[in-house]
Amino acid sequence: MKTxxxxxxxxxxxLSTGLYAQQQLTLTVxxxxxxxLKYNKTLINSGLAVDKAQEGVRAAIANxxxxxxxxxxxxxxxxxxxxxxxxxxxxxxxxxxxPTSNLKVQVSQIVFNGSYLVGVxxxxxxxxxxxxxxxxxxxxxxxxxxxSYYLVQVSGELNKRLQLNLKNLTxxxxxxxxxxxxxxxxxxxxxxxxxxVNTMENAVKSSERQLELATNMLRLxxxxxxNTQLVLTEDLETIIAQSDAEHSLLGSLKLENxxxxxxxxxxxxxxxxxVDLRKAAALPSIAGFYSYTYKLMTSNFDMAAPHMVGLQMNxxxxxxxxxxxxxxxxxxxxxxxxxxxxxxxxxLRLQDKQLRYNLINAMETYNNMxxxxxxxxxxxxxxxxxYEQGLISGxxxxxxxxxYIKAETDYISSxxxxxxxxxxxxxxxxxxx
Numbered sequence: 001m002k003t004x005x006x007x008x009x010x011x012x013x014x015l016s017t018g019l020y021a022q023q024q025l026t027l028t029v030x031x032x033x034x035x036x037l038k039y040n041k042t043l044i045n046s047g048l049a050v051d052k053a054q055e056g057v058r059a060a061i062a063n064x065x066x067x068x069x070x071x072x073x074x075x076x077x078x079x080x081x082x083x084x085x086x087x088x089x090x091x092x093x094x095x096x097x098x099p100t101s102n103l104k105v106q107v108s109q110i111v112f113n114g115s116y117l118v119g120v121x122x123x124x125x126x127x128x129x130x131x132x133x134x135x136x137x138x139x140x141x142x143x144x145x146x147x148s149y150y151l152v153q154v155s156g157e158l159n160k161r162l163q164l165n166l167k168n169l170t171x172x173x174x175x176x177x178x179x180x181x182x183x184x185x186x187x188x189x190x191x192x193x194x195x196x197v198n199t200m201e202n203a204v205k206s207s208e209r210q211l212e213l214a215t216n217m218l219r220l221x222x223x224x225x226x227n228t229q230l231v232l233t234e235d236l237e238t239i240i241a242q243s244d245a246e247h248s249l250l251g252s253l254k255l256e257n258x259x260x261x262x263x264x265x266x267x268x269x270x271x272x273x274x275v276d277l278r279k280a281a282a283l284p285s286i287a288g289f290y291s292y293t294y295k296l297m298t299s300n301f302d303m304a305a306p307h308m309v310g311l312q313m314n315x316x317x318x319x320x321x322x323x324x325x326x327x328x329x330x331x332x333x334x335x336x337x338x339x340x341x342x343x344x345x346x347x348l349r350l351q352d353k354q355l356r357y358n359l360i361n362a363m364e365t366y367n368n369m370x371x372x373x374x375x376x377x378x379x380x381x382x383x384x385x386x387y388e389q390g391l392i393s394g395x396x397x398x399x400x401x402x403x404y405i406k407a408e409t410d411y412i413s414s415x416x417x418x419x420x421x422x423x424x425x426x427x428x429x430x431x432x433x
Contacts, residue, residue, distance in 0.1 A: 025224065026231040029149050029239065032222060036145045037138060039223030046130075046137040053127040060123035064110045074101040074297070101296035108289040111311070114280030122273045129266040136259045139430045141221065143423050148218040153236045154416045155211040161408050162207050166200045169401065172384070173197050176394065189394030196398050203405075236415055245363055245422045248429075253352040255345050257431035264341040271334040278327040284315045348428060355425040362414070362421040369407070369414040376407035 027035065037043060077097035084093045110116055173193040180190040219226055234242075255261045291308045316323070383400040386392045 023225065023227075024229040024231060025222070026233060027149075028234050029146060032149050032218070032232075033142050033145050035224075036141050036222050040141050040221060041223055043134075043137050043141050044223075046134045050127070050130045050134050053123075053130040057120070057123045057127050060120045063119070064113070064116045066107055066109045068105065068107050070103070070105045072101070072103050072296075075099065098299045099297050100299055100302075103294040103296055104291060106289055106291040108287055111286040111288055113285040113287075114283040115277060115285070118273055118277045118280050122270065122277065125266065125270050125273060129263065129270065132259065132262050132266060136263060139259060139427060143427050145218070145221050146423055147420060148214060148221055149232060150236075150239060150416060150419045151214040152211065152218055152230075152232060153234070153239065154412050155207060155214045157236045158409065158412050159204065159207040159211050161412075162200065162204045162405070165401070165405060165408075166197070166204055169193065169197050169200055172387075175388075185390065192394040192398050196401060200405075236412075239419065240366075240415055243419060243422055245359060245418060248359060248422050248425050249356060251425070251429045253348060253428060254431070255348060258348060258428060259430055260428075261341070261344060261348060264337075264344050268334070268337045268341050271330070271337040275327065275330040275334055278323065278330045281326075282316055282323055284313055286311060286313050288312075352425075352428060355421065355428065359418075359421040359425050362418040366411075366414040366418045369411040373407045373411040376404045380404040
C-alpha cells in the first residue's frame with residue numbers, strides 16, 4: 001500500500017511538472033513583434049551573417065598587417081664529401097658535409113598592393129550589405145508576425161461566429177424536429193435544417209483547423225515551442241481601429257531609402273569593386289621582409305648571414321589578354337547590375353501605385369461588408385421569427401442563413417484584406433537606417 005502511494009505521488013509530481021513546464025505568452029501585436037525580433041531563428045541567422053561579415057573585414061585588413069612565420073629545417077648528406085683543390089696540381093682536399101639545421105624567423109609586410117586595398121573596401125561593402133539584409137529581414141519578420149497575428153484573430157473570430165450560428169441552428173432544428181414529429185409541420189423542413197446543421201458543423205471544424213494552423217505559424221515566427229500557449233489580447237475590432245489605414249496613404253516612396261533598392265544598390269557597388277579588383281591585378285605589388293636565421297647545426301663552410309632585410313616587387317608584364325578579358329567581364333556584370341537596379345526602381349514605383357490602389361479598394365470593401373453584415377443579420381432574425389411563426393418555409397430560412405453566413409465570412413475576409421493591404425504598403429516605405 002505504501003509503495004502504491006509513493007508511486008502515485010511521483011506520478012502526480014511529474015504531471016504537475018509537465019503542466020508548469022507548458023509556457024504561456026500573453027501578447028499584443030507590438031509585443032509579438034518585439035518577441036519575434038529577439039527570438040526568431042531566421043533573424044538570428046541574419047544577425048550571425050552580420051557578425052561573419054565583420055570578421056571578414058578584420059581578416060581582409062589583417063592580410064596587410066605584418067606577418068610572422070617561423071621554419072625549422074634539417075638536412076643530412078648521408079656521409080657525402082666535398083672535394084676542393086686549392087691550387088692547380090695540388091691534391092684534392094676531402095671535406096665531409098656535416099648535417100645542418102636552421103631556425104628561421106621571417107617578418108613580412110605589404111608596402112603596396114592594389115588588390116589588397118580593393119579587397120578591404122569590398123569586405124566593408126559586404127558588411128554593409130549584410131547589415132541592410134538584416135534590416136530587410138527584420139522588416140519581413142515584422143510583417144509576417146503581424147500578418148499571422150491578424151490571421152489568428154480573424155480565424156478565431158470566424159470560428160466564434162460559426163459556433164454561435166451552429167448553436168442557433170441546432171436549437172432551431174430540435175424545435176422543428178419536435179414539431180415535425182408532432183405533425184404540425186412537414187418533415188421536409190426539419191430535414192433541410194438537419195442538412196444545414198451538418199454543413200455548419202463541417203464549417204466549424206474547418207475553421208478550428210485553420211485557427212490551429214495559423215497559431216502554429218505564429219509560434220514558428222515567434223521562435224517559441226510548438227506547445228506554447230498564446231494568449232492574444234488585441235481583438236480584430238481593436239486592431240482595425242488602431243491600424244489607421246488612411247494614414248498609410250499619406251506616405252511616399254523614396255527609392256534611395258527603400259530596403260530592397262538599397263540592397264540592389266549595394267550589389268552595384270560590389271560589382272564596381274569587382275571591376276577595380278581586376279584593374280588592380282595589373283598594378284605592381286611591393287612587399288618588404290626581414291629574416292633571422294639561427295644556426296642549430298652548421299657545416300664547416302657556412303657563409304649565410306643570420307640577418308637579412310629586403311624588398312620584393314612583383315610587376316605583371318604580359319598575361320596574353322587574360323586580365324583584359326576578365327576586366328571586361330566584370331564591367332559587363334556591373335552594367336547588368338545597374339540595369340537590374342533601374343528595373344527594380346521602376347517596379348517599386350509601379351508597386352507603390354498598385355498597393356495604394358489595393359488599400360483604397362480594401363477600405364471601401366470593408367466598409368461595404370460591414371454595412372452588409374448588419375443588414376444580413378436583421379434579415380436573418382426577421383425570417384427566423386417568421387419561420388417560428390410558420391409564415392415561411394424551412395428552405396427560405398436556410399437560404400437566409402446561408403446569406404448571413406456568407407456576409408459574416410465576407411466581412412471577416414475584408415477585414416483581413418484591409419490589414420494586409422496596409423501592411424504591404426507600409427512595408428515598401430520602410431527605410432534603411
